[in-house]
Amino acid sequence: MPVARPHASLAALLVSFAGLALGASPAKVTREATPAEPPAAGQAAQQVRDRATAGGSVAWELVESLTTDIGARPVGSPAMERARDWALARLKALGFANVHAEPFTKEHAWVRGAESAAVVAPVARPLAILGLGGSVPTPADGIDAEVVVFSTLEALVAAPSGSLAGRIAVVNQPMTRMQDGDGYGVAVRARATGPSLAAARGAVAFLTRSITTGNARTPHTGALLYADGLPKIPAGALGVADADFLSRLVARGLVPRIHLVLESAEIANAPAWNVVGEIPGRDPQAGVVVIGGHLDSWDPGEGAIDDGAGVAITVAAARLIGELPVKPRRTIRVVAFGSEETGGSGAAYAEAHAGEVAKIVIAGESDLGAGRILRLMLPKVPAEDPLARELAVVLAPLRIFVSADPAKDAGSDVEGLKAAGVPVFEYTQDATQYFDIHHSADDTLDKINRAELEQNVAAWAALLYLVGDSTTSLR
């Protein structure tokens, strides 16, 4: 850990000697430790890597088709059913084995209705609005109330009980742009927990500045979480400029009044599916590598970066492995998860495969767009392990390094597997622009840079071969 940090002291660096085989010849050690290993594993990994960077994968074609032929595909919608059929047909056409859909039930699916918002006093001005996923509807004729604006969620938390009675609470807290997207986890609390925090203080509705690093007028949706035992109030996201406009009115000592309409409906017990395909390994006893992206998306865009890209990257990477004459020892299983945005598909997968956990050697999800991969985080792997070394060598030309820190998490759809004891890996992507776009009408195909998409496929394919062919236990 210390060696992976920029401030590492010299003393901490000394530790790294331990893993670096000062005197021995690790090449020889590798050969002895894994006699059944074909010496060509590293070469096969380089081959799929180079084929992907040369444009030889189907990733672009897949995400182009998914965004064009299907488009937005929220769980419970007819589009999601079409997306299931699309995934089944594509996996079969690409030569995957054991292609099937695993059905599960989504207890509460949510459908957006008519939405509008406007300042009605002391001036009249329309506001860019988008309901949060899961929001209860306003009455059909809307809510009319004064707003109270907080510059942070913490300021809302500090508001006394009852102080928001009859008001609409607005949180206008900007999100910090970070390359790895780490600003999101803290910023998203305004969206997820703000509605119930406002309700606990008497508010009749809740609005948040869009959880975004961008400044497009287009608002960003996403799931909210109502706390038990509190009134459920309607909740939406404002455009960045609209939230700032409200703050500027308040700074003038004015009390803006808003008219808010957020219609929506709930579908009880909606059908949902995880779609699965496999590239069988050479050795049926060697276990399974589970990877994937999620097929569902929010409704306003095309589900391009979230997460058409992840489905395309992982399917295309596995397909490159499938095209090789010699497959890796382990089976590569790709899952197109069917309900990530509002939760459920990861838990459904883990539950359906509870009896198989010992067979799953590692899992990972691609769910942070198509930006360039910078770093690989493995499960805790001994530093002297040949797998970590081979990965470092094959990934270096892609400008990806292998972190000395272990992976923390690897996408919410594999959290269930992780909780059951399956090791996970994480590819850290450049997410500098990701949160400008995600969950909004701007999540469209034009935002994907094809060369970056292909760098992702190259990294996934190389990793799949090496991890798939390894005899290292990652547990």
Next chain:
Amino acid sequence: MPVARPHASLAALLVSFAGLALGASPAKVTREATPAEPPAAGQAAQQVRDRATAGGSVAWELVESLTTDIGARPVGSPAMERARDWALARLKALGFANVHAEPFTKEHAWVRGAESAAVVAPVARPLAILGLGGSVPTPADGIDAEVVVFSTLEALVAAPSGSLAGRIAVVNQPMTRMQDGDGYGVAVRARATGPSLAAARGAVAFLTRSITTGNARTPHTGALLYADGLPKIPAGALGVADADFLSRLVARGLVPRIHLVLESAEIANAPAWNVVGEIPGRDPQAGVVVIGGHLDSWDPGEGAIDDGAGVAITVAAARLIGELPVKPRRTIRVVAFGSEETGGSGAAYAEAHAGEVAKIVIAGESDLGAGRILRLMLPKVPAEDPLARELAVVLAPLRIFVSADPAKDAGSDVEGLKAAGVPVFEYTQDATQYFDIHHSADDTLDKINRAELEQNVAAWAALLYLVGDSTTSLR
């Protein structure tokens, strides 16, 4: 932790409700829990923050003077002695109390001598070279040998024993640019451990591509670490273009021959100093907050971003606190550490203050340049603690968020205190450009953006007031 990650699942977000005081009024809780607290702590924090962002701190003046009036100041040099006197005089002039130097001995200080490198066959071409700190010298007439180029450190590790006999080993592994500088920890292993790894395989000298994210011809130095029991071989850093040139020759099937001169000398038992000043708190029993930067620097530049900036930021932030009519409860102690680059000042400080550890409530170091601060990482602080909330509110206008992850480390000069049980905090800076410059002749004043420097001072000053005035135990 899950809530601070971009992939956080909804289930993980639910956890955050626990800390968000759904029903209660935390403002009231705060007041009750800390009856002695002046209600103005948050206001004082805002005041110093706004004074800094308005240009009212001495940070720029300090770093301008340190780079102009002193310049590069390696430990053991006459310049470092002048830097000590500069720091003592400045701290006194700025009204700090208890200003003094704490001497310690640097067993091995290192002085660069004449250096040159050139390809002599099959073509003649000069190479940009800079010896690594601590390198043993070549003979005065240099070393003449064939090179073997490795594209990664892992490839060097895989080379069999004896395979480099009589050769110069070159590692040409690029460093991945990351906003938080995380590429450094892995890349720097080539510089730190490469010399002994090469020696273990028979090499007579070692060269690394500069550990940098940039592509300037100027090489980057830094400390190496010889492993016990192996021959110490001379080691240097090449310009990026020079390392690539060698790789291109090798790709043509050629075997480049290099003439290398790296002269240097060692100073045994050099004197060194940590320079200290304090802003006394209102309550002498309330403990001490220890912060600082490091005064020493590498020899080729001016020590501007590494770490004149850190000294300037922390001294200027403490000075803003000192100018307030009402001081925080706790004493603010600033330390200008005297030997960070080759190690020693943090350990010396921790040793000298071993009896005082219980009094030190928290420690932190500014040592990643003057780039904008993005994130605060506290020691493990309960989410419902008012301190974390107040920090979030006062830092939000600076676009800094408070992470839900605890700090991992906080600069190598406070590692000794941390090991002794002192909690540490970390301000994550935008280090996107930092490693283009650090440890090279390009580390000069013009690289510091004044507005970003002042954002740093604002963040440090606000934190110093709130942490300094808090009654929260951070242990």
